[in-house]
Amino acid sequence: MANNFQCPNCGHKASAVTDSRPSRGTARRRRECKSCGHVFFTVEALHLPSGLIKAPAGFRWTGGVQSFEHRAMLKAAKFLLQEAKKV
Numbered sequence: 055m056a057n058n059f060q061c062p063n064c065g066h067k068a069s070a071v072t073d074s075r076p077s078r079g080t081a082r083r084r085r086e087c088k089s090c091g092h093v094f095f096t097v098e099a100l101h102l103p104s105g106l107i108k109a110p111a112g113f114r115w116t117g118g119v120q121s122f123e124h125r126a127m128l129k130a131a132k133f134l135l136q137e138a139k140k141v
């Protein structure tokens with residue numbers, strides 16, 4: 055577990071996690087600076103690489119890989135549905 059959050063008070067690089075509560079895919083951690091004792095909170099979230107999607111074969115958009123964007127996803131989904139109907 056990475057433990058390199060800088061203390062917002064003194065800038066010290068080491069902090070101890072004194073409490074951790076998960077909520078909706080994120081974890082809220084209570085940290086205590088090992089140097090000055092300042093208590094601060096961090097929210098950590100799992101970052102999945104699924105933010106990038108590949109264009110389905112035959113579907114054209116500007117790049118091969120596009121960052122997740124609702125309209126582009128919808129367009130791709132409609133395209134795939136139409137392709138599926140053809141079969």
Ligand SMILES: [Zn+2]
Nearest residue numbers: 061064087090
């Ligand atoms: Zn500190």
